[in-house]
Amino acid sequence: MGTTQLDAVQEPKYWHLKSVLSDALDSEFAVGEILPNERDLAARFGVARATLRQALDQLELEGRLQRRRGVGTTVAPPRIGVPVGSGQHTWPDEQELWEPVSVSLESAPAAIARMLGTDGGEKVHTVRRIRARGGQTVAAQLLYVPARSVPGVDGDDVAAARVVRELGRHDMAGQDRTVELGSARAEDARELDRLPGAPVLVVTTRYTDAGRTVAVSVDTYRADTCRLTFSDDGSLLAG
Amino acid sequence: MGTTQLDAVQEPKYWHLKSVLSDALDSEFAVGEILPNERDLAARFGVARATLRQALDQLELEGRLQRRRGVGTTVAPPRIGVPVGSGQHTWPDEQELWEPVSVSLESAPAAIARMLGTDGGEKVHTVRRIRARGGQTVAAQLLYVPARSVPGVDGDDVAAARVVRELGRHDMAGQDRTVELGSARAEDARELDRLPGAPVLVVTTRYTDAGRTVAVSVDTYRADTCRLTFSDDGSLLAG
DNA sequence: TAGTGGTCTAGACCACTCA
DNA sequence: GAGTGGTCTAGACCACTAG
CATH class of the missing domain: 3.40.1410.10 (Chorismate lyase-like)
Structure with a gap:
């Protein structure tokens, strides 16, 4: 028989992750604030670092984040x-x-x-x-x-x-x-x-x-x- | 002493790959033509599939390629x-x-x-x-x-x-x-x-x-x- | 020198299209 | 059912920044 239906629409993890992070950015972070590093974040959400990075890539594309090698990831100001x-x-x-x-x-x-x-x-x-x-x-x-x-x-x-x-x-x-x-x-x-x-x-x-x-x-x-x-x-x- | 200099500027593989593919697209492929699949291409260039995909992602972003799941990757027409x-x-x-x-x-x-x-x-x-x-x-x-x-x-x-x-x-x-x-x-x-x-x-x-x-x-x-x-x-x- | 993000690998499984 | 691109993992090493 299997599960009746509505198993959630198979939303990719990184997509869901992006929403969660996006909400957190709105409510819990100020512009310029530094996020935890990628390894910690990935661990916290229970995903591989590559998956987390997919979410961060999108948020950066949308101008929500700013990443600098050797430094960290910060919350970007509005465009x-x-x-x-x-x-x-x-x-x-x-x-x-x-x-x-x-x-x-x-x-x-x-x-x-x-x-x-x-x-x-x-x-x-x-x-x-x-x-x-x-x-x-x-x-x-x-x-x-x-x-x-x-x-x-x-x-x-x-x-x-x-x-x-x-x-x-x-x-x-x-x-x-x-x-x-x-x-x-x-x-x-x-x-x-x-x-x-x-x-x-x-x-x-x-x-x-x-x-x-x-x-x-x-x-x-x-x-x-x-x-x-x-x-x-x-x-x-x-x- | 080490190698004198000019070891090539440490260009990332996917970046170089992109150039190579871009040139090939110009000279050897017609619009609408289907490329070899990602696994074959990766093997041919001697890189992991993820690395090849980084190059393809960029070319798709630039409107050079069009990818459709279950079908394949084709050469895109001009924008x-x-x-x-x-x-x-x-x-x-x-x-x-x-x-x-x-x-x-x-x-x-x-x-x-x-x-x-x-x-x-x-x-x-x-x-x-x-x-x-x-x-x-x-x-x-x-x-x-x-x-x-x-x-x-x-x-x-x-x-x-x-x-x-x-x-x-x-x-x-x-x-x-x-x-x-x-x-x-x-x-x-x-x-x-x-x-x-x-x-x-x-x-x-x-x-x-x-x-x-x-x-x-x-x-x-x-x-x-x-x-x-x-x-x-x-x-x-x-x- | 320690810590960060960037690159890369070699696998696995899934969703989708089409013959 | 075979073949495609899409997602995901668990590692590794590199380039860069800063104390």
Whole structure:
């Protein structure tokens, strides 16, 4: 005959564990507080460490936890609202949000070259910048500016700020923007203080002037700590 | 003395594995093609199955692979561009994108009630809808409409379409929108044909009319198959 | 040097799909 | 019923942080 029914719907352990921990986080822990270490937690819940880690992985993905090797696991603060703009007011140098790190002049990766129309292999200024907010680096950017978009810039040894300034001469009429999930490449991970492969939100923007694409930026935001905000009118409401 | 230097930078196995698989995906596999099963792949690369799975997990997160229990792992098509709008042209019923599933009249969750200003516990029409694109359900929505926003709707037994239609009477003047990473709740997962906990992009929109919040929607998009697109002018460029 | 999270192994069993 | 991906275990060692 067997058990009549309703044996519980076979919810995976790590899923149930996540709920329990999530509730505990709400009621028993303050932001910044350190959790017991993984071995202890696993023992306390009577599961293998790998199973516990599955639950912690999810909570970290949702921005509830923050883990640092050699240190421990802490309760994360609410995500930071990061204005990504939406209206005409946004261009690559809006409000000095981005701090230049480096520049180079090279051919763009295939996917970018296609957007820029530089498939022929024309050289592109590749500006690397970072964006901080709340005392933390929240995003790493690669800004691709074809040489033809900034005729005022010449020579090989160019400052990042110079390229950006020259780019500002354009009437940035419109822009297309996409947001998707990605995982941090080694280089970005280093700048975001995360491990390679960490989940990130990738914002790709194509800046156009009179129908022509004058620049493309690929912005990599920490997905654990950031909430991208858009708004319709002038008043940017961050959170 | 030890080995001089350059012992390879201690790149984790699964990370290297991911690169190798990623390259193979580009050069040797067509979209939709089935990969060897996990046990075979692990053996072929000389790693434990768990390690191989770490690499596959990442590739799936990036939308390169699609895995289905009982079936196998296939090469995923490029992500679908899903217009999420940006300009004034967007309101909850734009272009009949959303198909109603159900409605109920209840108190909103705390976080939503705060945005709506219904902290007192006023009843809110909760409309559940789904959005399809390319023959696939790409998003599940919860649309919260306070009873006061749709005075034309009365009684307990209300059709979802009715609520949405009445809501359309408002001048949706502006809207704030946020995008963040989340994991699919059981209910959403079912509708998106994913497992609970699958990574999703959560788009939260607050619709306002003359400064007052008249509705809030929480849209849960599949992160593996979707690329959210925004644009500045009338012409929505999807991809 | 002690303690933390990150990686890795070699197994086992389960839930699901499909012929 | 055979084959797939999903869950889980009980270990081990490594990389990193901090006292």
